[in-house]
Amino acid sequence: MKSKILLIGIDGLNLNSALEASPAIAALKDTAYFSELTMQPPTWSGPSWSTLLTGTTHEQHGVRDNSFMGHRLLYFPDLLSLAYYQDQSTTTFAAAGWPPLVDPAGHAPVIQERREQQKAFRHRVIVRDGETYGYTLIDAQIQDAALYAIGNHGPDVSFVYFCGVDEAGHVYGSVGPEYKEAIARIDTYVDNLLKAVQVRSEQGEPWLVVITTDHGHLDAGGHGGDTPQERASFVFAQGFGRPNPTWPQRIEPHDLTPLLIAERAG
Numbered sequence: 001m002k003s004k005i006l007l008i009g010i011d012g013l014n015l016n017s018a019l020e021a022s023p024a025i026a027a028l029k030d031t032a033y034f035s036e037l038t039m040q041p042p043t044w045s046g047p048s049w050s051t052l053l054t055g056t057t058h059e060q061h062g063v064r065d066n067s068f069m070g071h072r073l074l075y076f077p078d079l080l081s082l083a084y085y086q087d088q089s090t091t092t093f094a095a096a097g098w099p100p101l102v103d104p105a106g107h108a109p110v111i112q113e114r115r116e117q118q119k120a121f122r123h124r125v126i127v128r129d130g131e132t133y134g135y136t137l138i139d140a141q142i143q144d145a146a147l148y149a150i151g152n153h154g155p156d157v158s159f160v161y162f163c164g165v166d167e168a169g170h171v172y173g174s175v176g177p178e179y180k181e182a183i184a185r186i187d188t189y190v191d192n193l194l195k196a197v198q199v200r201s202e203q204g205e206p207w208l209v210v211i212t213t214d215h216g217h218l219d220a221g222g223h224g225g226d227t228p229q230e231r232a233s234f235v236f237a238q239g240f241g242r243p244n245p246t247w248p249q250r251i252e253p254h255d256l257t258p259l260l261i262a263e264r265a266g
């Protein structure tokens, strides 16, 4: 049976802070596949998520900043779309509160709309606006929608995105208690998602859960530059009802989507 894939994106997460403030994510250090990732500058969310989700470099997808002006994403489909094009029985789910990832209004989104598959319930998309309404509220809604989707639909390939950590980093910096509180909040959402996947895997479905981030945060808060702290990302990949993936010890950001597609093919 093909593995189902859940990719969890946590925007702006410094790994070292995560390992201190997030019991569920930190526990993966002992059981999951792990690789550091070094993101290509500029370390903005637009180019970084475009690379992670399409498996192409900044030069290829053409996303230079968060305006998405001049992008070539129509030629470089996202993970969910690639899985569908590979096998048209594939069901997909995306939930995000940062509109450029999922909202067809504007120049993006990175996750292609695929309206026909939405009408056929092969592709479900939850669009929220954390930029306007704040990520404390919106991330909680994203978690609820994702738990519902995993529990009731068990989509084959999912992307679930949280942005409250990045928001806290911008407002308070990345070394104070507010940043760690935001990480702890998202960690409980991740823990709940892992438990929902565990339940399904115990009913005989193999799942692969992957957690990553698009960039780090400077101590004072902020990113976009080319310092090691801003470029630092990571990948955890945990199998449920199946082994962990046998990926190379060290991978690049644009390797992630092709590796996940290969897990679907294999």
Ligand SMILES: [Zn+2]
Residues within 6 Å of the ligand: 012, 045, 166, 167, 170, 223
């Ligand atoms: Zn940010």
